[in-house]
Amino acid sequence: MKILGTITILLCGGLLIFFTSDFPDFGDPKSPASIHLSPYFIEHTLEDTAVPNIVTSVLADYRSYDTMFETTVILTAGLACFLLLRIPTKEVTRRYYLHEPTGVTLRFDGDRYPKGSNVFKRIDSNWVPYDIIINFTCRLLIHFIQIFALYVVAHGHYSPGGGFQGGVVIGASIILFAISSNLRASIKRLGEKAAAIFTATGVFIYAGTGALCMVIGEHFLNYSFLAPLLGTDRIMARSHGIFIVEIGVAVAVMAVMIWIYYNLSSAGKQDEGL
Amino acid sequence: MDIVSLIAAKANYWTYVILLMVGLYAMVAKNNLVKKIVGMVIFQTAVILFYVSIGYKKGGTLPIIMHGHDHGHGVESVIKAADYINPLPHVLMLTAIVVGVATLGVALALAIKVYQEYGTLEEDEIRKQIELKG
Numbered sequence: 001m002k003i004l005g006t007i008t009i010l011l012c013g014g015l016l017i018f019f020t021s022d023f024p025d026f027g028d029p030k031s032p033a034s035i036h037l038s039p040y041f042i043e044h045t046l047e048d049t050a051v052p053n054i055v056t057s058v059l060a061d062y063r064s065y066d067t068m069f070e071t072t073v074i075l076t077a078g079l080a081c082f083l084l085l086r087i088p089t090k091e092v093t094r095r096y097y098l099h100e101p102t103g104v105t106l107r108f109d110g111d112r113y114p115k116g117s118n119v120f121k122r123i124d125s126n127w128v129p130y131d132i133i134i135n136f137t138c139r140l141l142i143h144f145i146q147i148f149a150l151y152v153v154a155h156g157h158y159s160p161g162g163g164f165q166g167g168v169v170i171g172a173s174i175i176l177f178a179i180s181s182n183l184r185a186s187i188k189r190l191g192e193k194a195a196a197i198f199t200a201t202g203v204f205i206y207a208g209t210g211a212l213c214m215v216i217g218e219h220f221l222n223y224s225f226l227a228p229l230l231g232t233d234r235i236m237a238r239s240h241g242i243f244i245v246e247i248g249v250a251v252a253v254m255a256v257m258i259w260i261y262y263n264l265s266s267a268g269k270q271d272e273g274l
Numbered sequence: 275m276d277i278v279s280l281i282a283a284k285a286n287y288w289t290y291v292i293l294l295m296v297g298l299y300a301m302v303a304k305n306n307l308v309k310k311i312v313g314m315v316i317f318q319t320a321v322i323l324f325y326v327s328i329g330y331k332k333g334g335t336l337p338i339i340m341h342g343h344d345h346g347h348g349v350e351s352v353i354k355a356a357d358y359i360n361p362l363p364h365v366l367m368l369t370a371i372v373v374g375v376a377t378l379g380v381a382l383a384l385a386i387k388v389y390q391e392y393g394t395l396e397e398d399e400i401r402k403q404i405e406l407k408g
Contacts, residue, residue: 005303013295017288025283027332029356034331038362039355045339046353052339054361055368063365070369077376081383159338164372253372260379267386 049238051157059162060242060249064221067245068206071252075203078256082196085268098123124182124272138180145173153250157239163249170250171257183266183273192270195259202252209244286327293320307388307395311381318374322367329363337361 024031041058051057059067095108097120105123146169153166178186210221217225223241224234232240266273297320300313337358385395392400 002303005299008302009295009299012298013291016291016294020284020287020291023284023287024328026286026327027330028283029331029334031328031331033328033363034355034360038360041361042337042339042355042358043353054337054339054358055364058361058365059368067369070373073373074376077373077380080380084380084383084387160336162368164368168372168375256376260376260383264379264382264386267390 048235049242050235051239051242053157053159053162055160056156056162056242056246060245061223061238064210064245067249068203068210068221071203071206071249074252074256075199078196078199078259081260081263085263086270087268094125096123096125096127097121098127122184130181134180138176142173142177145176146170149173153246154243156246157243163246164253166246167250167253168257170254171261174254174258175261178261178265179274183262183270187262187270190258192259192262195255195262198255199252199259202248202250202255205248205251206245209241209248213241287324290320290324290327293317293323305397307385307397308382311378311385314381315374315378318370322370322374325363325367325370329360331356331359333357334359337364 024033041054041062045051045054045057049057049061051061097106097108098104099106100119100121105127106120149166149169151166152161152169153163156162156166174186174190177189209223209226212229213222213225214220216229219225223238223245225237226241227234227237230237230240262270262273294317297313297315297317300316301310304310304313334357337360339353339358388400389395392403394400
């Protein structure tokens with residue numbers, strides 16, 4: 001298999017490198033990808049949508065159907081992880097507790113674990129003592145990461161950024177919290193149910209904005225029909241519409257990243273994990 | 275065309291072809307399922323880099339209209355497409371990266387399921403177990 005694979009790969013790679021001679025040169029302004037559609041986007045984004053960042057205006061306005069279904073794909077991926085892996089926590093019976101005054105670890109099977117005791121602390125089966133430096137640094141960093149993520153979402157019209165990037169950064173901050181403390185502490189703050197609802201809410205905000213445009217005007221996802229609701233002219237309405245949609249994307253992406261992490265890191269038990 | 279300008283014009287494609295082949299080799303020849311998934315991610319990254327490099331124009335800046343903050347009123351000069359790199363590949367790859375992460379999650383979930391079922395991630399051992407069962 002290895003020899004056959006190597007021969008196939010070398011053949012494929014050789015053919016691909018041979019045919020790169022037909023490709024446009026690197027940085028050629030006249031390459032086919034840059035002369036048909038993209039000049040329109042570059043020259044008309046300000047008069048059509050009042051958004052200087054062309055990537056944002058193409059993402060959420062000119063190609064908004066594409067982005068809507070990308071969000072749906074992400075929702076589907078989160079659901080697939082959930083359906084593949086999730087096991088009810090009731091089946092987990094073996095738990096480990098640390099007796100804090102003495103430092104002894106005890107194992108409890110079944111229901112006989114100390115409920116509501118303040119000398120016993122629940123720990124994972126592969127528990128190691130937490131490093132105070134990591135804990136403290138992460139606790140300091142997470143706020144700034146989240147503020148920065150909100151800036152990335154809100155400032156996506158004028159600088160590099162937008163819903164996808166900001167959502168991923170918020171999700172990463174919560175995953176960082178889950179890694180630096182533990183999975184249960186993270187689930188207590190943002191549970192699985194909340195993550196699932198947030199994911200669906202994000203997709204709903206996106207599709208709902210489109211549907212609202214269709215109810216008021218006549219085109220799905222044509223934000224200029226939102227102008228009477230937002231109290232602005234039709235071009236600024238498209239700018240605001242893009243912002244609403246980006247918030248939906250950010251919420252969906254954030255929740256899906258957290259949801260997938262919860263399920264993967266604990267193999268679906270969501271009881272103990274990384 | 276001399277050799278230096280040829281390398282300067284096509285070196286980006288050659289890099290991505292090499293990356294693409296590394297990923298493809300891992301997917302075809304490796305025995306471990308997680309290594310196959312890593313190969314898939316390398317393959318995906320090569321495609322993403324390829325798209326982003328297509329969008330580059332010599333002398334172009336990043337695709338944000340300069341002085342566009344006051345909603346176009348301050349821009350008296352005409353916006354020329356040659357001054358800005360092509361935004362379209364960036365848009366496509368922006369969504370592809372996030373969807374790639376989500377599908378990577380699904381792939382890893384499947385790998386966890388396979389491990390729970392067979393107790394191994396090596397492909398030949400899994401195949402042996404399936405043959406024994408059937």
